[in-house]
Amino acid sequence: MKLQTTQKDHPLLYRQVYDHIVARIQRGELVAHDKLPSIRMLAGELQVHRLTVFRAYQLLKEEGKAYVKEKSGYYVAPMHEITGLPTYEKSSAAARTYRNEMSDIQRVPSVYQFSQALIDPNLLPNLYLSQYVKEVFDRYPKMIGTYSDLQGDAELRDFLGDYMTGRLKVSISADELIITSGAQQAIDLLARLYIRPLDAVMVERPTYSAALDIFRAQGARFLPVDISPGGYDLVQVEEMMKRHKPRFFYMNPTFHNPTGYSVPAGQRKELVALAEKYQCLLVEDDTFRDIYFGEPPSLPLFTYDTEGWVIYLSSFSKYVAPGLRICAVVGRSSVIQPLLTLKSLADNGSPLVNQKLFLHYFGSERMQNHLEKLRIALQIRRDLMIESLRDTGWQWTVPEGGLNLWVKLPDQLSVDMLWQRATAEAVSFVPGAVFDPKREMRSWFRLSYSFVNEEQIRTGMRLLTNLAGSMDNR
Template sequence: MHIEIQRNADISLTKQIYHSILDHIRSDLLEDDLQLPSVRELSKQLGVSLVTVVKAYQKLEHDGFITSVQGKGTFIRKTKIEEAEKKEGTLLYDWQLSVQDYLPRSQFARFHQVPEKIHLSSNMIDPGLLPNRYLVQEIHRMFSEDPKVLSQYGEIQGDRALRQAMVEYLQRMDVPTSPDNILVTSGSQQGIDLVARTFVGPGDVVVMEAPTYPGAIDVFRGRGATILTVPVDSDGMRIELLQNLCDKYKPKIIYTVPTFHNPTGAVMSLKRRRQILELARSIQCLVIEDDPCSEIYFEKKPPASMKSLDQDGHVIYLKGLSKILAPGCRIGILAASGSIFKRLLAAKANTDLGSPLLTQKAIIPFITSKRMMDHLKKLRTALKIRRDLVLEILSQQSPEEVSWFIPKGGLNVWLTLPSWINTDHLLIEAKKEQITFLPGSACYPTEQENHHLRLSFSYMNEQQLTQGVTTICNLLQSAIALKINQDSSPHF
């Protein structure tokens, strides 16, 4: 188990150890009943005092994640999260625990593909709303016209025709770029990873929103970054707090999802977008603008992208096509300029020598035709209906102690519960009903808030949404009623 200690961070060493072990547990990187290092061993390994480790272990035990057995040691106990089933033959692989790894966390993958019947945890789009049939036809046509497409490597930077098509597509969204400044990636997740592996090393400061996209947290934590967070309100990242962090720490990267923020759904105002760019210019840092679904707006178009406001090459723009078009294609693009782009291209070459040519070719006819615009219009209509359904159920059936942000686009609704409700525990009860959601704890890089959850309304049909959201409301009603009864009971 690798624990990265950052001695210059504002977070205490005890909290760093606590969160690191907790991230390992929640990411299933530490198995149930696994023995942790002794207090003395871990303090020596990390170069910290015995008291620091003791306090971290005590908090983990108090929160129910580990248990100490007198004379035997300290062991993982997953009572606060879903216990993994014991698999036959596991003992054969116990030796593997001696192999050191450097993964601090990998939480998002746990909620991406799940066995539950009602899947509200990952913001994918219902396959029935995607142009599957047309894309299949294009693949057949491509094979008939160019049967050698499978025996060719594509350009490392990405197919030239696709890059040109993406320039025209992005121009309709007021995102200026050129084919030479576009890099085709295997989804926007690879774009985040390329930026991190190119520009982030142990101790480098990365500023993120709180909450934020869990997949980005996993990547930056994996690079050993010192992550600092800025809370989000209805207008996005709070600039006055960001300014304070920038003045004190001079971050290398600011990562933001300004349009239909994941997970809250907030839209950053145009004023704040400009202010972040000014900050980036003043301290010479990079801004990663992650844009997963700005096309999915329900009322009016969102403000101009930060990339469109950038004159000096500070913004690295990421756009994924997987969600809105073809998840199986895993196509995304990264737009940057200058030497920043050249270094990212080199990182792409080192990673995979280029994304698959077949899937790149398959989507070109669609995104260059009127069909794409028609598809997006229908998609906005269908998802607005589903969003409105979820909001209606929440309004009618959720406890009055529960609040939520009304998203004006995107794929998710962010709920805030009473502070004493831990959504990690609530998820266990939901899974018993074959329902899953994303607990808020996965969305916080540092100081975790456990009383939030994200409901994705884009993947399930209306009947499944009704059943799933109604069940979650019932679970919340029961939890609050139980709390009221406990508080009102006489204590002896």
């Protein structure tokens, strides 16, 4: 993330630098009498003017958090404790702007909705689920009158502990699970827990756009890691971990959103080894694991973690019942306990009714039969969308799972112009720049084949390719 920098910096920017240094002291990364980075070095790392760093260091000195050695630099002052961030009339937190670009795009009215990475409701077993509603209310007649356990319903966590043990091939207990209201809440809680202003966070390029917006709201600096059909450049990953000491690496390595790529098994083991070596948390968002069209995907990174450096997110909202908003966060106690405190502040526990419904439906034989049929239906829609692009000259990699197709237009065509024309004709998709931490991927866009039926794919894709063709002929 490049901050706004001119000779006259943003009036609150130096306070963000100040908050960044205070947070590092609070976390124990800098201790009493440690030398702070030179003004030149920190200005280069954060991409701000040197005067901005100088003002931040002067404020640290004035508040007794740093002292100066002549001709040597600034050092951390010896203090028994630094608690909280400073309060001032216009804090950096108050100056933040909150945005959700994906939500803005998905609110644009459309008939051919290729921007929604959700399952077509007609593909979900709604009749079966409605039968479970009555059964669950008969079994737990008082559940609507009480809260869930903060960590999640104990019966559900016991069930998911066994389920995750089978999925991850390592023993998972109920105490190592938190139930959140979807994966997005889990990402938000983790961002609030770990990110302070100007903290470095590794993210894939491209990546899930809502995660980028959440991290931006916390003041993160992005360290983009390119993802390709072959995975990551591990030399690049190691260099970033070694040099920048990021707070975590947020990743979606299985049927990646938006590209559909999957990171090879060998790289997964190496990534965990790098995380342990450089003490960098890996946040593994595994939302699409069960949506595969051939062989099941490689084991999650969490499987190879023996030291507690991987946090595993398994959301079931996409393909079981999106309205229930169920996600399981799996981690060791060092992660689970502070997350519980934040969860208590967010909502004091996810709705109990949703958890009981999910428990009894997800564990049923009907659910497993539904999954098999769902994979077939989605593969048909994927193939239909790809067939509609055969003669366009556009580029894509066929995804082996997930809900999305990542497409590149020829250089002479503009994704932004195509989006404007398409939405005017009730066709929607997501421009690639939304997924890019650098906001530069302007030849790419995401098409989701999961929310629309086969006839809508045929008609909507015909409209979209015709619009692009008319632009090409101008």
